[in-house]
Amino acid sequence: MVHRKRSKLKKWVVGAAAVALIITSGCSNKPDSTEASTNGSGSGSEEPYELVYLTTGDQGAKPLVPNDRIVAEINKRLNIKLTVKIAPEFSYDKINVAIASGDLPDVVTTQYPSSSVSQWIREGILVPLNDYFDKLPTIKAKLDNGLQWTAVDGKYYGYPFVSGAEKSNYTVQFRQDWLDKLGLEHPKTLEEFHGTLKAIVEKDPDGNGKADTFGFVTNKPVAGEALTAFDFVLYAYGLPNSDYVLNDNGEVIPRFEHPAFKAGIEELRKWYDEKLIDPEFIVYDRPAKEQKFFQGKAGIMDGPLFRHVSRVEGSLKQVNPDGVLGYAPPPAGPDGKQGMAVRSKNALFTAVTNKAKNPEKAAQFIEFMLSKEGRDLLQLGIEGVHYTKQGDTITYNEAEREKDGFAANGWSHPLAWGNVTWPIDQNYLPQTEPNIERALDSVKVASKYFVPNLITRKTEAEIEYGKAVNEVYNQYFVNLLNGKLDVDQGIAELGEQWRQAGGDEILKQANEEYKNQGAGK
Template identity: 55%
Template sequence: MRRGGQTMLKNNKWLALALSGVLAVSVAGCGNSENESGAGATGTNKEDKKVKIVFLTPGDGAAKAINPGDRVIAEINNKLGIDLEVKLVPENGFEKINVAMATGDLPDIVTINYPSPSLNQWISEGLLVPLNDYLPVMPTVKEKLEKQLSWTAVNGKYYGYPFIEERSNTTVAYRADWLETLGLKVPQTLDELYTVLKEIATKDPDKNGKADTYGLTGTKSTGFNGSFHFVLYGYGLPHGDWVLDSTGKVAPIFEHPAFKQGVQYLRKLWEEKLIDPEFLLNDTQQREQKFFQSKVGFMGTPLFRHVNRLETSLQKVNPQGKLGFMAPPAGPDGKRGMASAPKGGLFTAVTKNSKDPQKAAKLIEFMLSKEGRSLLELGIEGVHYTKAGDKITYNEEERAKDGFATNGWSHPLAWGSVVWPLTENYLPQTEPQADRAKQSVDIATKNLVPNLLNVTTAEEVEMGSVLGELLNQYYLDMIVGKKEVDAGLAELSKKWRDQGGNKVLEAVNKAYLAQQKK
C-alpha cells in the first residue's frame, strides 16, 4: 500500500527506472552556463566558487522548461552566490519526488505536498533541516511563519516553508445568456436556485427544441466530492473540516443537521433531473465542455485566470454566450459558503545534505521576497520588460529565450513551490478582463468557510483517504437514491468510526483542546 507516494523500493534496477522519470524532466540551472551568457562568471579561486544548490520541485503545469543559459537563473546565482540547478517534476508529481528522495542522494531544497505521510517521515528521520537558526536571514519567511503559520511548527521547529493558500477563486459560474433568454434573475437563495435550475431543465434555454439541458453539473472526485458543498454550507454547516456535537466534542461533518438538509435538497434536484446525470464521469475539461456546449447552466468552478478563457471558449461555440459568476446562494437562515479554507498545500524545505543550508534558506527567502517576486514574474528590467510609470511593456522575444510563458506570464520558477498567482493576486497587464477576474476572487474569498482546527493530525493524514472515500460513497448514494438519507447517515456513522474514525476523533479532540488553550 502506498501512502502519499511512499514506495518500498525492491531493487536497484527498478529504482533506476523510476528515478529516470524525474531526471527526464530535470533541467540544469545554468550554473555552468553563466560564462556563456556573460553574467556572473565564476572565478577560479576557492573563495570565489559558488555553492551548488540543487532544487527538486514540482513545476507549474502551464510553465515552459528551464534551459541552459537562462538569464533569470544567472541573475539569482549572482545575487545569492550560488550555482542553482532546478530539477522540475510535473505539477503534482510528488511520487517522483518521493522516489528521488528514497535514493538517499538528496537535493539541497525539496518541495512536497503538505501535509503528507512523506513529510512526516522525512521529519522523523531527520532528513530536513529546521529553519529556526536561519530565520534572521529570511525576513519574509520569518514574518509569515510567526504571524500566520506558527501552528505549523513541530515541537517548536519550522522544518520548511508551508505554502497554504489564503484566498479562493472557486465560486458558482452560470450561463448569463440563458438567464436573460428565460427572463430570470440571478438566484440569491437556494430556493431561488431551485426555481432557476427547474426553468433551465424544462424551458429549452438554448432554443434547440430538445429537452437536453440540465441545471447543475460537477466533477468526479477521489475523495469527498466537493461539487455541491455550497448547498451544505447554505444550510448552515459551520466548518469545512469538523463540527462540534451537543457536548462540545469534535465530530464528523456528516453528523451536523445541515449535512442531512443539504443531502435532501440535492436528492430533490437529482430526482427532478435538474443535476447532470453524468456528473460523476466528468473531469474538469468534460465539465467545462458541457457548459460550452449548452448542456448545463450552472457549475462550481475556479475562476480568476480562467474568466476570460471560459467566456472565450463559450463564445467559440455560442457567439452570444455570456459567462456569469455569483456568490453561492444563501440557505434558509441566510448562511452561505463555497469552499473550505485550505489547511494544506506545498512545503519547501532544506535537506540535511545541503552543502550550505544558509544559502539554500536564502533561496527560499528570495523566491518569496518582493525583489524575488519581481524577477520571477517580470524578469530583468531592460531585457525582459520595460516600465514607464505603472505601464509595463513585455519583450516577448527576449522572454521566450528564458522560458517565460506568453502574454506577459511568468518564469518557470515563479509558481508551484512557495506561491501561486492567486496568492499574489497577480495578473499581467496583458490579461483580458482582469477586473472581472479579480472580482471573482473577491467573491470567492469572501465565501471561504473556516475550519474548526488549524492543524491536520497525523491520524488524519494516515486514515484520510480511506475515511474520505467511505464518506463519499454514502454521500453520493444518498443523493442518487441508492440509500435512504436517515438510514444512510446512521450506517455511515458506524462504519466510519469502525474503519478508523474513532482513532482520528481521539486525535483531533486532543488537538482541539490544545488549540483552545493557546
C-alpha cells in the same frame, strides 16, 4: 495563469516507477564566475553550486524551455547551477515516489501537513532552517507571522505556504449568455438555483434541439481529499463549520452527523433524480469539467476565478463566440444562510533535504523565491529584456517573454507559482489583464462567504487516517447522492465505517485539540 495547454510531459524514471516530470534542458547554465552575485554565500571565484529542485507545478503554466534566461539569471545572482524537475500540479504522489527512491533533490516542494513530510522529518531527510535564519529574512518574517505552529520541537524544517487564509476565488460560475436567453437572473436562493438548473436542462439554451445539457457539473476531488464540491448546498441548510461540528454535549463529531447534512443530501438527491447534475462528475478532473462547460454540456460549475476569468471565458469563446462567463455568490438556504469558501489546512511545503552539500545555499534559494527580488524576476523578468518600466507603467516585451516560457499577456514565468506562493496571495495581476475589474470583483464576492473551521489545524490522526476516512466519505456521499442508499441508513453506515477507518482516533484528537484552543473562545 496561462491560457495555453501544457505540451507533452517528458518522463523521469525513478526506480521501477515512471514519474511524470518536466526536467529543464539546458537550464542549468553555468554563470560567469566574475558575475556571481554577492547575494550568494560564496565569492566570485567560487564554483557554482549544483542545485536540484523538485517541485509541483502550476496547471496553467507553460513548460520550462531550454536555455531559459530566467534560470540563467537565478544562477548568476545566487552562484548556482540550477536543475528543475516539475511534477504536474497536485501530483504529490510523484514527489513521494521520487523521495522514496533515495534520489533526493537539494530542495523539494510538496503537500503539508502530510504523513510523508512527518516521516521525512523523523528520518532526518529534511534539514532545519533555524541555523540559517540570518540569511533568510523573508522566510523568518513569514514564519514569525502566524506559522509558529509548524515548528517541530522549536525547529522549522521548511517553509509552509498556506494559501487563501483571508481571500478566496472559489465561486459558482455559469453561462451568463444562457441565463440572458432564458430571461433568468442570477439565482440567489436554493429554490431559484434549482429552477435555473431545470431551465438549463429543459429549455434548450444552446438551441441545438437536443436534450444534451446538464445543469451542474463538477469534478472529483484531489486524491486523498474529501468531496466538497456540493458543500455550498450543505452550508445553505445551516452546516456551521467546514471540518467538524459539535453535538448537544459540546463534543466534536463528524460534520455529516449534523442535521444540515441530511437536508442538503435530500436537496441534492432531488437534483440528481431530475438529471440536473452530470452523473459522470466523479471521473472528471478539473480540465475535463471545464471542457463540459466550454462545450455547452453544462450550464453551471464550481471553480476558481481571479486570474482564471480570462482563461475560462477565453476558452468558452473559442467554442462559442457568443459565450459569456458569469459568477455569483452561493445560493442562500431557507434561513438565509450561505457559504462556499473554506480556509485550507493544507500548505505547500518547500524544504532543504540532507542531500544538499551546501544547505545554506539551498535555503537561500528558497529565500530568493519568496523575496521581492525573486518575485519581481519571476513575475516580470529581466528589466530591459522582458519588460521596461516608466514610473508605475510596465510595458511587457511579449516576444522576448515567450522565448523564456512566460505566459501570454503579461503573466509570469513557470517557476512563479505552485511552490511558495499563488497569484491571489500576492494580489498579482499584470497590468495588461483585460478582465482586471472582474478578476478583482470575483475575489471580493467569493471572500464574503468563508465558512469557519472548528479545528484550526490538522491533528496527527487526521494526517495519518485522513485519506482512508475521506475515501469512505466520498463513496457514501456519491451513493447517497445517486439514490443507491437510503438517506438515514446511509448516514448511519457512513458514521460506522468512517470511525472504523480511523475516525475514532481522529475524533479523539480533534476533541483534545478543540479543548486546547480554548473550546472555541
